[in-house]
Amino acid sequence: MTPAARLSGAIDLLCAIQNAPRRPADATANAFFRERRYIGGGDRRAISTLAWDVLRGWRRLHWHLEGSQGEISPRLLCAASMLLTGTTMDQVRMLFSGERYAQKPLTPREDVNLKHLEGKELSTQKQPVAVRLEYPDWIEPALRETFGSRMADEMEAMLGTPTLDLRVNLLKGTREDGLRALKSEGLNAVPTKLSPWGLRLDGRQPVTAAQAFKDGLVEIQDEGSQLVVAAAGAKPEHRVLDYCAGAGGKTLALAMTMENKGHIVACDVHEKRLEGAVKRLRRAGVHNVERHLLTTGDKWAKRRAASFDRVLVDAPCSGTGTWRRNPDARLRLTPEDIQELVIKQSEILDRAASLVKPGGRMIYATCSLLAAENGQQIDAFLKRRTDFVRVATEDLPDLLPAELREKAQFSLTPLRDGTDGFFACVIQRVEQKVETSQEEAPST
Known part of the structure; x- marks a missing residue:
């Protein structure tokens, strides 16, 4: 042309x-x-x-x-x-x-x-600052609440063109294998700094036409999204629920960390999204995943209450952390959207929590920059559910880089981390002790 x-x-x-x-x-x-x-x-x-x-x-x-x-x-x-x-x-x-x-x-x-x-x-x-930095006027107080004096610098970074991040599928090869395969097709990737499985390319590249992608050796996935999966610490012996699975990006990464063992259930309320995961699962060589469509009146969750070792909740959110990739989202977002999303996130957290077994963990994640969808959402949940606590820093998975293992929740931004904006928090369901009365105490 x-x-x-x-x-x-x-x-x-x-x-x-x-x-x-x-x-x-x-x-x-x-x-x-x-x-x-x-x-x-x-x-x-x-x-x-x-x-x-x-x-x-x-x-x-x-x-x-x-x-x-x-x-x-x-x-x-x-x-x-x-x-x-x-x-x-x-x-x-x-x-x-x-x-x-x-x-x-x-x-x-x-x-x-x-x-x-x-x-x-x-x-x-x-x-005006909001015009120069391309965000809606009404959202500025929320951005300042998150970033304080760094707000202008953080939003400036949001104006840039995002990198193209890939995740090497360890079920098919190593990160070095991925680098070599891409280089042979003229795609010069470099390892990401934080994710142990990540590769990075500049700008728009024809990755989906590369043999490494067609063979399932690499998948397109932002480094921040990969780190959310690392925070789950899913192991081969675990039963894992990806509660808002969509087309299965994080499901694929969970299967990889589980070495294609154990059992994963990928749930979503959108049938087309779940159907879109089939081709990706096949290409990646993943066979430990069951898909389930969540519908109104579904008894599935009740039958599987308290049965999962890990529940990943990648909650629907404002997407403010992805404004580099989706600049049109800045134009569509309204204050009413935020209000509705906060209510929806709270409801999802409560439903997902019932599926975590005692001693199991729930990982709550968003691609939002807003405290109302992130830390404040977790604070409110922990007040409602006293049987959950933030995971101690020393108990976070070793897959997370040291700087992210310092706390049970972390945020990522394009300016500081070179990723999309992400938030993740790891909480654990405590095993509550059953009090035994003197009359019921066993005799010695």
Whole structure:
């Protein structure tokens, strides 16, 4: 595809995203490219990059275009994004040539709205902090509660392009095997700093086309997500429940730490997500996993009460920790969403807790930056359930790096750790002693 055709594809993709405001942009993009299988891998990446640049700079672009005549359309946003990142006005006009597969020429009104942007920068100190750092105004108090004086630096890091993290599947080979296999296909990965199984690539790379991925030697999984699994400390003899399993990313990693032994139940309320796990499980060579769809009135949980050694609760959350990957989520999130999620998380914790056997552990995790979804959620749970306690630091799994084993809960951020934003806490169900009355005491 020509540069002009790629730009046209990015504008079409942004229109599709704009027309589905409550649907995640990556889901819209996947459907967009499925319907256009004639677009090759390199062109898909180029189109996605153009569109995601606009989504990452959404508030700043609108700030620059404030006062523009007419609609601030995807066409205008794409052109503004290029101008504010070094493209000249003449080059932009050439891309809007009106030739085959290119967008029609800029209108006189669009030209007027754009030409004053040439030579300017996307970010400027004149912008309000929330605009410059691309977060909703209403969420600033919650971010300051989490980060304090580090808030601006942490949110600046959220504007960057994320790395592509992989997990080596130890059921198929070692981390060194993964490095060699990827390198043989021109993918130069490096080991991650915190996860013992992680590999990292810069930017968008065609990993799913690599033989190492097709053979199940590597899986796409953020390093932070891998560390949540490490915190579980699941062993071959354990019965493990992945309570909010989705498409099975953490389920796969749990099976690996369990050496494909023991028993894992992957649960979710969405049938399509669980169905999506089948292909991944097969590719990874995993055979110790049972899938279960949670439905209203289901007696399954009651029959399996207090029967699991480990229960992983990767709770539905605001996703604020993934804003680098999902910049559109900043635009969709509302205060009402947070209120609803906090209630849902609390209910999920209570239901999942009933499945942990005495002496067993529950690992609560989110990809949120907000205290209301993280530490405060655990504090409230421990007040409700006195039969659970935070795990002592010395009893946390050795798989966790030393700096994360210092406490029973940990947070990860792009600025400090180079991962997505994650929170995890390990709590244990205590074995309560049964008091024996004097009358019932056995005779000696």
